[in-house]
Amino acid sequence: MRDFKCPHCGQLSAFELSKCNGCMQPLIFDPENMAMIGAESALECVNRNIIGCNWCAVSTTSYCMSCSLTHVIPATQNPRNVALWKRVEEAKRRLIYDLRRLRVPIAFAGGFRLAFEILSDEHGPVLTGHESGLITLNLAEADDVQREIRRVSFREPYRTLLGHFRHEIGHFYWNALIHEAGFRAPFRLVFGDETENYQAALAYYYARQDWSCDPASHISMYATSHPWEDWAETFAHFLHIVSTLDSLAGLPLSLDARGTHTLNDPYLESDFGALLELWTPLALTINRLNRSLGLADAYPFDISPAVEGKLHLVHMAITAFRNRQGNAHTTPMMC
Incomplete structure (x- = not known):
C-alpha cells in the first residue's frame, strides 16, 4: 500500500x-x-x-465502511479482547482497501452480502471460516503467540491476520467469479472438481499422517485439501502480490516503461505476466532483506508453473467480472 x-x-x-x-x-x-x-x-x-479506527463514518451510520461490516464483536469488558479486536479491525481495513482497489462488490443480487463475526474462544472453540458471505474469525489469531503456536502446529510457513482475511474473502468471491460467471470448466481444469465432498476432504486432510506437500502443484499445504481451499489460498496470494507491488510503486526506482505502467495500479493491471515479472525479483529481494535482519522469509513460497496458472485464472476471473460490471446497466453494491 x-x-x-x-x-x-x-x-x-x-x-x-x-x-x-x-x-x-x-x-x-x-x-x-x-x-x-x-x-x-x-x-x-x-x-x-x-x-483507534481512523476511517470516516458513512453517511447512513455512525460506523465506517469497514466497521459496519462487523456484525458481532468480542466482549469489550475484557481489555485483552479490545486490544486484539483493534488488531483484527486494522487488518480488515486493509482487506477492504484491497477490495476497493480491485473494484469488486461486497453485496450481490439476492442478498448475498459480506459480513464478519469476530469471536473469542474463551467460552468455547471458534473456527475461522466462511459460510454464505459470513466470515468468522477467531480473536486468538490476533495474539502473536497463539497464532505462532498454531502456525507451527499446522506446519505452515506463513500465518497472519491479513492472510486469514484474504483467504476467506476468496471463498466469498468464488460464487460470483467462478460459479455464476461461466468459469467452472477452466476452474476444474486448473484447480480440480469442487463437487468433491468438502467436509470429508477436510477430515481426511487433518487426519492424514503425511504432511508433505508438492510445491510444484500447490501454493501451500492447505491448498491440497480441496479445490475450494486451493482457490482461496491462491486468491489470497494474488492479493499479497498486487498489494506488495502497490507498496513498491512509492519507492524511487528505475523501471522501464512497462514496469512503470504496471506499478501505476497493480490492482487493475490487465497483463498478468507483467505483474509476475515484477513480483518474482521483488519476492526474492524482500526475503533477502529479512534474512539480513535475522528474520524469516517474508514470502516463503515458490510460484511453480502450475501455481502460476492458478494465479492467472484468479486474475482472469477478477478482470472478466470487473469488465462485465463495467458494461452492465446495473451493478452490485460496491464497498
Whole structure:
C-alpha cells in the first residue's frame, strides 16, 4: 500500500495513522476518495475512541465502511479482547482497501452480502471460516503467540491476520467469479472438481499422517485439501502480490516503461505476466532483506508453473467480472 499525504502539511502518512507525525493534526481516511483528510472534514467512526479506527463514518451510520461490516464483536469488558479486536479491525481495513482497489462488490443480487463475526474462544472453540458471505474469525489469531503456536502446529510457513482475511474473502468471491460467471470448466481444469465432498476432504486432510506437500502443484499445504481451499489460498496470494507491488510503486526506482505502467495500479493491471515479472525479483529481494535482519522469509513460497496458472485464472476471473460490471446497466453494491 502506498503512503498518503497529510492534507495540512503534505507530509507522508501511513495508512494506519490517525494523527500526522509532522504537524500532529488529527487525520481520517476517506475510503470513497482513497485519501487522508482532516478530522474537521468528516465524521469520525464511532470506533475511533474504542479501537483507534481512523476511517470516516458513512453517511447512513455512525460506523465506517469497514466497521459496519462487523456484525458481532468480542466482549469489550475484557481489555485483552479490545486490544486484539483493534488488531483484527486494522487488518480488515486493509482487506477492504484491497477490495476497493480491485473494484469488486461486497453485496450481490439476492442478498448475498459480506459480513464478519469476530469471536473469542474463551467460552468455547471458534473456527475461522466462511459460510454464505459470513466470515468468522477467531480473536486468538490476533495474539502473536497463539497464532505462532498454531502456525507451527499446522506446519505452515506463513500465518497472519491479513492472510486469514484474504483467504476467506476468496471463498466469498468464488460464487460470483467462478460459479455464476461461466468459469467452472477452466476452474476444474486448473484447480480440480469442487463437487468433491468438502467436509470429508477436510477430515481426511487433518487426519492424514503425511504432511508433505508438492510445491510444484500447490501454493501451500492447505491448498491440497480441496479445490475450494486451493482457490482461496491462491486468491489470497494474488492479493499479497498486487498489494506488495502497490507498496513498491512509492519507492524511487528505475523501471522501464512497462514496469512503470504496471506499478501505476497493480490492482487493475490487465497483463498478468507483467505483474509476475515484477513480483518474482521483488519476492526474492524482500526475503533477502529479512534474512539480513535475522528474520524469516517474508514470502516463503515458490510460484511453480502450475501455481502460476492458478494465479492467472484468479486474475482472469477478477478482470472478466470487473469488465462485465463495467458494461452492465446495473451493478452490485460496491464497498
